[in-house]
Amino acid sequence: MKRLFLLLCSGSACQSSGALAVKQALVEAITEQGLTEEVQIVETGCMGPCELGPILLVYPDGVYYVRLKPADVREIVTEHFLKGRPVRRLLWTAPAPEPRTIPFFARQMKIVLGNCGQIDPEKIEEYIAVGGYEALARVLTEMTPEEVIAEITRSGLRGRGGAGFPTGKKWQAVREARGNPKYVICNADEGDPGAFMDRAILEGDPHSVLEGMAIAAYAVGAEKGYIYVRAEYPLAVKRLEVAIAQARKMGLLGPRIFETDFSFDIELRMGAGAFVCGEETALIASIEGKRGEPRPRPPYPATFGLFGKPTLINNVETFANVRHIILRGADWFANIGTETSKGTKVFALAGQVKNTGLVEVPMGITLRELIFGVGGGVPEGRRFKAVQIGGPSGGCLPESLLDVPIDYESLKKYGAIMGSGGVIVLDDTSCMVNVAKFFLEFTADESCGKCVPCRVGLRLMLSILERIARGEGTEEDLQQLEDIGHMIQSTALCGLGQTAPNPVLSTLRYFREEYLAHIQEKACPAGVCPALIHYEIQGELCRACDLCRRACPTGAVQGTPRNPPYSIIQDRCIRCGACLEACPFGAVVKIPGRKG
Amino acid sequence: MTVEKKAILQKFPRSPDVLLSLLHALQRTNPQNYLTQEDLKLAAEYLGLPLSRVRDAVSFYTMFSLKPRGRHIIRVCESPNCHLAGAWSVVEELKKTLGIEVGQTTPDGLFTLELTSCLGACGVAPVMMVDDEVFGNLTPERVREILRGIRGAG
Numbered sequence: 151m152k153r154l155f156l157l158l159c160s161g162s163a164c165q166s167s168g169a170l171a172v173k174q175a176l177v178e179a180i181t182e183q184g185l186t187e188e189v190q191i192v193e194t195g196c197m198g199p200c201e202l203g204p205i206l207l208v209y210p211d212g213v214y215y216v217r218l219k220p221a222d223v224r225e226i227v228t229e230h231f232l233k234g235r236p237v238r239r240l241l242w243t244a245p246a247p248e249p250r251t252i253p254f255f256a257r258q259m260k261i262v263l264g265n266c267g268q269i270d271p272e273k274i275e276e277y278i279a280v281g282g283y284e285a286l287a288r289v290l291t292e293m294t295p296e297e298v299i300a301e302i303t304r305s306g307l308r309g310r311g312g313a314g315f316p317t318g319k320k321w322q323a324v325r326e327a328r329g330n331p332k333y334v335i336c337n338a339d340e341g342d343p344g345a346f347m348d349r350a351i352l353e354g355d356p357h358s359v360l361e362g363m364a365i366a367a368y369a370v371g372a373e374k375g376y377i378y379v380r381a382e383y384p385l386a387v388k389r390l391e392v393a394i395a396q397a398r399k400m401g402l403l404g405p406r407i408f409e410t411d412f413s414f415d416i417e418l419r420m421g422a423g424a425f426v427c428g429e430e431t432a433l434i435a436s437i438e439g440k441r442g443e444p445r446p447r448p449p450y451p452a453t454f455g456l457f458g459k460p461t462l463i464n465n466v467e468t469f470a471n472v473r474h475i476i477l478r479g480a481d482w483f484a485n486i487g488t489e490t491s492k493g494t495k496v497f498a499l500a501g502q503v504k505n506t507g508l509v510e511v512p513m514g515i516t517l518r519e520l521i522f523g524v525g526g527g528v529p530e531g532r533r534f535k536a537v538q539i540g541g542p543s544g545g546c547l548p549e550s551l552l553d554v555p556i557d558y559e560s561l562k563k564y565g566a567i568m569g570s571g572g573v574i575v576l577d578d579t580s581c582m583v584n585v586a587k588f589f590l591e592f593t594a595d596e597s598c599g600k601c602v603p604c605r606v607g608l609r610l611m612l613s614i615l616e617r618i619a620r621g622e623g624t625e626e627d628l629q630q631l632e633d634i635g636h637m638i639q640s641t642a643l644c645g646l647g648q649t650a651p652n653p654v655l656s657t658l659r660y661f662r663e664e665y666l667a668h669i670q671e672k673a674c675p676a677g678v679c680p681a682l683i684h685y686e687i688q689g690e691l692c693r694a695c696d697l698c699r700r701a702c703p704t705g706a707v708q709g710t711p712r713n714p715p716y717s718i719i720q721d722r723c724i725r726c727g728a729c730l731e732a733c734p735f736g737a738v739v740k741i742p743g744r745k746g
Numbered sequence: 747m748t749v750e751k752k753a754i755l756q757k758f759p760r761s762p763d764v765l766l767s768l769l770h771a772l773q774r775t776n777p778q779n780y781l782t783q784e785d786l787k788l789a790a791e792y793l794g795l796p797l798s799r800v801r802d803a804v805s806f807y808t809m810f811s812l813k814p815r816g817r818h819i820i821r822v823c824e825s826p827n828c829h830l831a832g833a834w835s836v837v838e839e840l841k842k843t844l845g846i847e848v849g850q851t852t853p854d855g856l857f858t859l860e861l862t863s864c865l866g867a868c869g870v871a872p873v874m875m876v877d878d879e880v881f882g883n884l885t886p887e888r889v890r891e892i893l894r895g896i897r898g899a900g
Binding site for chain 2: 162163165166167199200201203340341342343344345346348349380381382383384385419420421422423424425436437438439440441442443457498500501502506507508538572574576580585588589592596598
């Protein structure tokens, strides 16, 4: 009889911090102690708090071991598993009867991520044991396609990939479109920097996506589906391959599912490193084996999609919501969230925030609750400055907007977007000009080059930002940034271009004085832009230890050992900061603005 | 055509839409991680596509290479989260230890250093991938350790 169940997070993040080595050490120590009959190890998908990995959740005690090293494992096995005394120094929090009372989890509402970290994603039996494929069975045996679409429409579910188009309406359009065959595509080309919820769902609960796709296929009248997944996600690819094979073997994909007339099968397609392929028309071109370039819409994929046939494209998280709506009803779903944004949304918290990782919260909670409640706020001694939400298509919102509710409309109103749910918290060490420049470098680089506003316009904006960061900007530049930005927004061919100016426009809107400091005072207040800072050595703190002089790559530091103070020759200094890092006494300081 | 490549081709249906998957498979069989002119011709003939169509697709996607690369491809994430967490010190360390610039291959043919957009492991930034394996919470010391490990394993 198994007495203890060990849930070991095996998501990509935990694997990268050594989860597999921990597993091997666990197996060895458990075997050594003769506990193999009593302890079961389950490799699960992402549990959420990635920076604490590798993570081990032990049931029935309900305790989390965090930041595990293989060397810690023997102690846990002998002390905890054998003698029943949890190793406190390795625990996340004191033992609690219910792990969900930990603040990080307490404010979350896990629906889409419900199975992630709870089941073994490579065993279809575990998915079925928690109600998996029940929704598909109910749909195929008790509902007509029209009823399914009506239920999804009534739930108020909107696309989780970014734009927030009503899912039911999209399904209806594909159902009504003329042409055969029809296709269902899952957009798993997650590429927004800072967003990794789709990866976690694919790695942690792949069957929920397959089930959502099958239900959608029944509703729109398709028999074939494709999942287009990034080649950068090999673990997700592997788990999807396993899941598809298992579902086929059990007859949950393939001909005559649940002995009905409905047949549906799914093929995997891998990308090859092109961000723009997340755009639906580019994605379709890529599945067809072509360059992944977008084309003008209309016609929309609903009428003219893959191979010119009616095609439904939804994102991973959207499909993962479907089974819950069918099982628990549209009313239940519509009760969560706000008037126009229903259900939950998964966010990827990152940047200068205590708890980084994946979180799922009801729509409509405020940015403050998300960042300070769930995320635990910025680390000690730092000050919150802005939150970048929605990735390269999103915007930066300041502290004064922290009480804005998170829903599609509110975020858009203030110049950000929901996007796929990447949230980057920035503190006072971040320069907003630099952040805007960074995102623009990304989109300018990923622009496919097909339309002029995006190809040329983004480059123009970038060159202006670079000028400002060098201290050569003028006030007219700000007006020009806004003009070009608005022009790109209204004329670019696809979503990539139309939203690419957002990071610049939103920082101009809320952090204009920081741009002006770069232009008028030739100073970077956050001390980031190298051309607009300088370093000095504070004579009274200098002990003439010579470390700074030795660290300097350009010979800009002057002085004689044991004869303070040292000084910096500003003309030679390249402002790399090596002297500041080398100084053990805090005598080197970084000062905004050029010398003099 | 080598026996190995013939075996790869036969795994795919002769349908133009499998082009990217086929190219991935062909690139993987080459120890130097790139597509040869021969590979492009094979893919074009097998799928009944003009050679220009195949080249057109290959040149669009960053993960395909027409130049020989190292046995292991190191891809450092250059997205904002990794950038904020110090990805540049990781790149500098890699450049120094490997003695190459981004985009180059070590003289022993073991490593190619590349940058990549978000790898989706932002919770453990900065992050890099070596072939299919993700490494997170990188520091210059950890980078040296990882490289030593791979060199040791051959």
